[in-house]
Amino acid sequence: MAFLRRGSRPSSGTPFRGTNLVGNLEVSRGVVTVGLVLGLAGTIAALVIPVQLFGEARRNDQLSSQVTAMNGQTTPVGFVDDGEGVQIKDSGPLTAVDRDFVRRVMLAGLWEVPAGTKAKSAGTTDAVKTAGEHMVAGHQALNLSVQTTAQILGIDKMPKEANPDQKNWLAQIMSAPPEKFDRTFVQLARSAHGMIFDVLAFTRTGTKNSRIRALADQADEIVRDHMKVLENTGLWNS
Numbered sequence: 001m002a003f004l005r006r007g008s009r010p011s012s013g014t015p016f017r018g019t020n021l022v023g024n025l026e027v028s029r030g031v032v033t034v035g036l037v038l039g040l041a042g043t044i045a046a047l048v049i050p051v052q053l054f055g056e057a058r059r060n061d062q063l064s065s066q067v068t069a070m071n072g073q074t075t076p077v078g079f080v081d082d083g084e085g086v087q088i089k090d091s092g093p094l095t096a097v098d099r100d101f102v103r104r105v106m107l108a109g110l111w112e113v114p115a116g117t118k119a120k121s122a123g124t125t126d127a128v129k130t131a132g133e134h135m136v137a138g139h140q141a142l143n144l145s146v147q148t149t150a151q152i153l154g155i156d157k158m159p160k161e162a163n164p165d166q167k168n169w170l171a172q173i174m175s176a177p178p179e180k181f182d183r184t185f186v187q188l189a190r191s192a193h194g195m196i197f198d199v200l201a202f203t204r205t206g207t208k209n210s211r212i213r214a215l216a217d218q219a220d221e222i223v224r225d226h227m228k229v230l231e232n233t234g235l236w237n238s
């Protein structure tokens with residue numbers, strides 16, 4: 001009966017047409033339900049997908065900027081521009097960042113050799129004495145490489161003495177009383193080596209000069225060794 005009542009509303013009023021109407025109503029409900037589901041899914045997709053895409057795009061932009069900075073030789077912290085621009089050498093273009101790196105490696109040797117020498121004699125443990133030995137040996141070898149590199153590449157204005165910060169560190173180490181010597185030496189030396197890591201990574205990644213890359217490779221090995229022997233003292237976190 002319900003079937004007939006439904007069918008009676010249209011002017012035709014026949015059971016056959018009533019069947020179509022019910023079918024149409026059911027189909028309509030299905031369409032509405034499917035539409036709602038699709039609409040809801042579309043809304044969720046619209047909210048989620050752009051966030052993921054924009055997040056990915058932003059990350060890619062950051063990576064792209066970093067690569068551009070590397071290739072464009074954007075300056076590392078503490079960089080000093082000598083104003084001599086890019087010079088063309090047999091081993092590749094030589095930039096102000098490359099030359100600054102060579103001068104900085106030289107500077108490291110100018111304070112680490114005397115500091116390491118002091119640690120060899122004043123250190124109160126074998127580990128501190130060993131750290132001093134590694135610092136002296138490493139920078140004596142590195143100094144030779146730096147001087148050779150500077151000579152071949154025609155890099156002038158090489159530092160002849162430690163900079164003010166390094167002189168201050170040396171003064172603290174040289175004047176430290178015996179009971180404070182080990183800790184003073186290890187912590188100052190470790191901090192200084194931490195600073196050079198950024199410069200090394202930047203130079204090695206950005207340089208297009210094979211001699212600079214070779215020097216950065218050697219320096220990287222030595223800096224890591226020095227960090228390791230300093231940490232072997234056990235005083236790095238005291």
Ligand SMILES: [Fe+2]
Nearest residue numbers: 112135223226
């Ligand atoms: Fe060192």
